[in-house]
Each structure stands twice: as C-alpha cells, then as structure tokens.
Amino acid sequence: MSKKRIALVGTPNAGKTALFNALTRSHQRTANYSGVTVESAEADLALPGGEVCSLVDLPGAYSLRPYTEDEGVLTRALIGQEYDGMILVADATQPERSIRFMLEVLDSTSIPCVIALNMMDLAESRGFRFDLSRLETEAGVPVVSCSALRKTGLKPVLHLLEKAIGGPRREKHVFFPPPEGNETPGQSSQRILDFYKRADSIKKAVLIRSGDPDTRSRRIDRVVLHPVWGLFVLVAILGLTFQLMFNLAQVPMDLIEGAVSGVQEWVNRLEIPVLARSFLADGVLAGVGGTLVFLPQILILFSMILLLEDVGFMARAVFILDHLMGKVGLHGRAFLPLLSSYACAVPGIMATRTMEERRDRILTTWIIPLTTCSARLPVYALLISAFVPNTVVLGGLRLQGLVMLGLYAAGLVSALVLGAILKKLLFKQGRPPLLIELPSYKRPSFRSLLKGLLYRARLFLVRVGTVILVLSILIWGLLSFPRTGDGAALPIESTYAGRIGKTLEPALSPLGFDWRIGMALVPTFAAREVMVSTLATVYAVEGRNEAGESADLGEILRKEWGVATGLSLLVWFIFAPMCLSTLATVRRELQGTKHAVFMTVYLFALAYGASWATYSLVSRWVR
C-alpha cells in the first residue's frame, strides 16, 4: 500500500515551511504536481501511532483564486482531492486573513483537516487571545495552537491529524471559488465582500482580545527601508554574501581539491592496467572532483539566501530594488531569482514562479544565464591565473581580483542592458502591478536553515553522481579512444574528441580557438566546469607522452595560447555556453521549446560576436 499523502497548506509567511521542518525528520524530496515541478518539499511524517505518511509542503497562497502560477498548484491540489489529509497552517498574528483563508479552504475541499494556529508565542506576547473551542465549532475541524519555531503544540497536531485521516471525509460545502474562474470581476468582488462579512463575524466571535501592532518590525523597517541606511544595509549584505562566497569557501575548496588529488595519486599507484588507472584518475576522479569543489560556494550562497528569506529581509530587498529593476523592465521580485542564479541558474529559473505575470517570468528567465553562475568560476580562475598578471594596481588592489570582479560586472551589466532592450522590443505595455507582503521580522530557525542546506547539497551531489559522472566518463572515452591495434594510445588529434575538435576548428578559428579548445568546449554544454578538467586531460594526455608529469595547467596554457585567445575564451564564457540543465529547466518552466531555442541562439550570437571582437582587438595590440 502506498503512503498516505498529507498536504501542508497556508498563506505565505504563516510559517508553513518552519512547521514542515519541525514536523519531519527524514530527508526531503522535490515534490511533483500535475504538469509542473514546483520546487517544494515532500518528506516522511511519522504519526504517533507509527504510520508513516508523506507530508507535502504546498505553495502558499492568499486565496484559492490563483493569481500566480505557484498559487494555482494549491487550488488544483485541493479541488482535485488528491490528499488523504491536510494541516492548515494559520498565522495567529494575522487572525483576519487566516480565518478567511481557512474558510475558503474548508469550503472547497472534503480532505480531512487539522488547523495549526501557528506563531501562537508571538501572538500571545503581542496580546492576542483566542477562543479556540469557538473556532473549532465554527470551522468544524480540530484546532491546535502551536509554535513551529519553539516546537510547542506539535504533538497534538499529529495526534489530531491521525484521528482525522482515520475518520470519514468532511462534508464539502461548495466549490469556492469556481475552479477555473469563470465569474465576472463584479461577481468576484461581491463574493469577496460577502465572504468578508462571514469571516469578520467569525473573527469577532473567536478573537477575545486583539493584539498590539508589530512595533518591532516597524522600528527595524525605519532603518532597513531608510533612504540612506537602507541602501547601506542592502549593499553590506550583498557584499558580505559575495565576500563569504569567495573567501570563506576557499578553505573547504582547498580541502576537497587536496582530497581528490590524494585519491588520484593513490589510484595511480595501484597495480592495475594503465587504461583502468587512467579511467579512474583522469575520467572519474578528475571530472567529479572538478565539480565537487563548488559545493562550499553553493552552500554559502544558499545559506545566505535561506537566512535572508527566513528573517523576512527578501521582501524588503524587493521593495528597495523594485524601482531600479523597473528601469530595465524587471519586476522587483526578480531579485531573488537573479541572486540564486549566482549559485546556479536552475534554482534561479525555478524561483521565477512567484511572479504573477508571465512576461515578468519570461524576461527574468531570458537574462538569468548572463549572471555568473558558480560553474563559471573555475574556468575564470584558471584563465585569469594564466593570462592576467597579478600586479598590484590602484590602491593595493590586485589586477587578477579586479578582472574577476569585472567579469561578474560584465555579466550583470549585459543582463540589465539586455533586459532593457527586450523590454523595449517585446513588452511595450506597462509593468503589471506589484503587491508584495512585507512580513514581520522573525528569528531565523537554524533547523530550517540546516534542512534547506542539506536539501541543496543533496540535489548538487546527485547531479555530480549522475550527470557529471556520466559526462566525465564519456569525455574520457572520447579522449582515450580509438586506440591502436595493440591497445596503445593514439596521438590526441586522432581520438574521437580530437576529430570533433578538428571539425569545429574552422568555425572557431576567428575567435582564436584551436581544435583543442573546440574539443574542450563541447562538454561545457553539459556542465561548464568540465572545461577545466577537459583541458587538464587534453594537456595531461598530450604531455604525458613527453614529460610523463604534468606541469601547472595555467602555465601550459600560457605557453600554448596567446593572450588574445585566453581573453577571447574568458569573454566567451561570460555569454555563451549555458548548460543543458538550464535549457531543460527553461523549457519545462516556460512550457515552450521556443524560449529555450531563442535563448540558445541569442546567447550563442552574443558569445560569438563578443569573443570575435575581443580576439580581433587584442591580437592587434599584443604580439
């Protein structure tokens, strides 16, 4: 028998995810809903009686009349009755809104339900008092007051849930609102107003005492949203994020690199056939290890993102940046997707789901590949160390660091310029309206943070263990075969990879790329970072014939390529080869191959043009 499925529903900022993390112990999975994949979690939930169910964290919504694609998921799930039970999370500090949402949900579905009146600790400290038994009578389902953050009241939630799903389905009143929204706006507003009256009378009966306003959040906002201090705070937070990402990550990255090369050395000493040694060391370990080093950076960026989201800062960042983003045609909400894209474009594109308007989603998705995802970092690092002298320039800054910063800036600026152009060309009508809640500031939950990070880490490691591993082996195979009749290696230009590179050479030579680079570019469409390990393999495979030992890759490249080629390749990486998983995500999220094709074409054109210009200019000046 398959596991029973329990839905976790609630308004945004009601503490749904905190409750999810407090209730579940085991690992999360990405939940799939009919048609769309929403990056929302699903995990095992153990009931007091011992039965294990599956708890699904459905996207939050303000009402069942969906306004964003995200909210549509909830409406379909409830009306589709596909769950065996649900926990309705209500925010005790926002009784009006919570009661409205509660009524709407309970009317629309017959799924057995328990109401978790969350954030009760905060509500009580602000003076709210509820008549819970009256609320139970009005709602017709059990109500438990709890605090996901302090982990109080969680056991009763599970007990009552267990009882509810063992019992009969509830009686459903009406489909409310009509599932596919075929009422006129006039009918809608009348319905909402009538509904309000009903909700308001329940609220009056249930709320014994209303709480004081949230003055603490107001005081914090006076600084965070201040015309001067606000900008200061925002810049400081972004600066800290990137600082941590580059400096703090260095130690674990060095450790991972050291460990991988240690294992490689060990493999190379094993008494096994040369081909097997090469397979393990150059194929499996070089490829997988080369990607694994990003784990610390991705985790640091995501821990900042999760933390800022958890305390309630993200909505403020949208508030501060909305006007500026509007100048380049973007919605303020594009901030989070764009920031996530600095780790990886895939979660960035998925994060565009919270935008109400399709044009906002499309525009943001189109420019996301131009932000510098962490997979580009090792390529940049290698090429910069090879081709940019590390001299000290203005004010003690190092040129290499400045160039790195410049590459990030180039990506961002081209994204913004492109956004502005696309807006002018394609979206002539005005911006759709903005409505975003600025939630109360909350103490972050470290359990939630940890779970979120573990989830990210698992997604990444699965990718390393599957896509990257297979590709690394494939590339190794292309580089190592065919062999001569007696099994010896052929010169690299005679391998399959070499032949591919030679075929591409005529098209790439205007950019200053020879067949070796062409060969190394092919696998970057699967994963950009593979470039480094492919180059390492190409030159190690080649070099081993003569020296037997590989020198520093940066040094080899400096000798083999001119400066113009190195810089041209750097520029290529600002624009072009986005990975296949990004394109697959675009296709799935925007539900159209044409968007993926358009993005591929425009990014290629940009990359080719910019690299060509760089190569032509630099080769005229240098040499």
Place this chain on the structure above:
Amino acid sequence: MILNKEESFPLSSLQPGQSGRICGFDLDASREPFFLRLLEVGFLPGERIEVLNLSPFGRDPISVQVMEGVYAIRLREAERIRVVRDGV
C-alpha cells in the same frame, strides 16, 4: 465598486506616518484582477490604511499597513486607491 466621495483623495498623496480610510478604487478593466487581489488581502472600503515607508529609489513603491499586514504597492496603483481622512 467605485465609492467616490467628494472629499476623497488618492492614497499616493499620503506621506509616511499618515493614514486614511479606504473608500473605493478607480478601476479600469485591465487592472481588475489586481484590485480583486487587494480586496482579498484586506484592502476593503472602510479599512484604515497607513503609509509606512517610501522606497529609497524614486520613492516608489510605498509600504502600507492594512489590517494586520504590511504590503508594498507601486504609486501607479496607489493613485487609484481613494481614501478619506481617518475618522471621517
């Protein structure tokens, strides 16, 4: 849905710290779904609305408190929310 009172003025004319009571919306058809969403989160005629902050860039969007929630909306939409002086 338009309850245009003589003494009403647009929400966008309020300064931070000032408040009023919502009395209606100037609607055009293209924005109806948005104003329905406003109704749903609690921007109801008769409710008290207070302007809290203006965004550092361009003084747009603005943040307002309605019922127990704080929301950011842009000036363009704030111009279409009619309010009367608090206590009227």
